[in-house]
Amino acid sequence: MPDRAPSAHASIADATEVTISAGGRPIIEQATFDVRRGEIFAIMGASGAGKSTLLRTMVGLAAPSRGVVRLLGQDPYQMPGNALYALRRRVGVAFQGGALLGALSVIENVELPLRLNTRLDPATIRIMAHLKLELLNLRDVDGLYPSQLSGGMAKRVSLARAVVMDPELVFFDEPAGGLDPQNAAELDTLILKLRAAMKCSFVIVTHALDSALAIADRIMIVEHGRVLALGTPAEIRALDDARIAAMFGRTGSSSVTERAAYLDRLTAGL
Amino acid sequence: MSPTSLATTLQRRVINLGAMGLFLGQVLRRLPHRAARAGTLAGLVVAIGSRSMGLMIVAGGFVGAMLAVQFFDTLSRFGSPSMLGAAVGLGLIRELGPVLAALIVLGRAGSALAAEVASMRGSQQLDALACMAIDPLAYLMVPRLIACLISLPLLTAIFDVAGLLGGMCIGALSFGSSAGIFLDSAASGIGPADVRMGFVKSVVFAALIGWICLGKGFLAPAVRGTEDVSRVSADAVVIASMSILGADYLLSALMS
């Protein structure tokens, strides 16, 4: 079992002066932050702000052009393949659309990491997968295929799959994306429940401010590739910045960002 | 096209080719330790192979009949219509069988493979697998390549036999040559080297289909919707069919 004693640093993932570019154009510039063990860390920003790209870089899928990313204290871009695989078993990722394998049923999707990464017998694997599905209020969905699931259910199955290996750190891309407020709120509660049950940390990429304020311990606001603010929900609320104010929908905000936030709310339902 | 844009296009092509080569190398390295279950492989062989069997029989029959009609006319002009079986058989086993079976499988299964993998790229399923510490190359690509390698030689053999039977029917029905004479002529004309050549070709074509369709899908950049998926799949089919025809020429030249 992985060592769960908090390290001296108490940071479970961090980025130091990370710049990510695509096609010569910087998407994220000079981002420095750390995610502390046990917390729910929200990365917030309008769509196109580069937050999903940042998530891909943090989980080891796309190397940064400059700077260093560390996951559980290790740089995923500076390690041999098998060590990276060992590291990934301790990290769960739930992608935006669910990214469930279309050829496998719900239960097979959730069992997949256990089946391929452990030597447990199939009956044990089934029980462990059911445990996680039930933790996420998913019952009687075993035999369904991803194409038969609603958006919210696909997200929850994806989350169940991400935590089935009992990771120390879970990344979740857009929990609220494409969900109605009620479903989004339910998912927020489930994230809190998971953290309480599994003592894991969460990094949540979202553009839903309400949900970030409600569940995050700390919020990082990204705009046009730059870190605009980083702090607890109370600190973020207290900030007197026109651009952040725009996100809260206050008056006196700059019209461009207000429009971006507005469009974002509209497209959230798509 | 300006010289600089030509240069960048050329550079991009070279990079793409390099990436495809790297992809093949990575997949081949994972051949010995594949992650998929036997059941997965069986399902893939059914999808790629069994579902195309009927197509092979119908297409093979027609191609054999067509060859019989064409060769009968030519052979009659030179006074050797008794060689019909050999002519049809050699044409099928050495050339048309492997090539046409490969092109049909490419259109039916190869394009679907490319589209499937490209849409998995688009919906982040490949990334999700990597994040679950599951190697998508070993888990997805290796069994698909193996399924191609198992299916196509079998389908080619079915195509050849269907073609011989089709040619035999035409020979017997229309040109008064008996089935026995046709098969005798085929048997005396076709040697082990011809059968071996057809088999080698079908294996090479299967590898080409698997490599190009899977690689194009796997390396597809920025798949955002169904349009991108169908573009990737069309690209893969075009490149793979050209490669099959090119490889056919090379193998014919090398092996005869």
Add this chain to the structure above:
Amino acid sequence: MTAGTRSSNSFALGLLMVVGLGCLAWLALRLGDWHSPFARHYELNARFASASGLREGAFVEIAGVRVGSVTSIALDPARFESVVAMRLLPGLRLPSDAIASIRTSGLIGEKYVRITPGGATDMLPPGGEILDTESSINIEELISKYIFEGGDK
């Protein structure tokens, strides 16, 4: 996956394996190296002074009907004669005094073997040899003979 689709999958897979491997085996064993596919053929040899122009695979006919093909043409090194092996339809039996002759279909067509059965009552056993033969007629020789000998007159 339901039991129904799984069993139909197995069936489809099994069908491909059986038919595909069957076809492959047939191609490799029967066509690649053909040995009497359906029944035992009637095999005969014939000696010719010259088998010039005759090819393996050439057909054999009796009374204008194709009854088989030439399987091999070899030289008998002792007598400098060609030994032509033929494979005829199963069930056929020829009298011992049958005559084998190498003919040309048309003026420039392929050579074939014509067998003219005789009237003897005893039959050639399978693997037997036709003793009475007529060799290839060489068209070029014939023509030059006609031209030059005709010119002398």
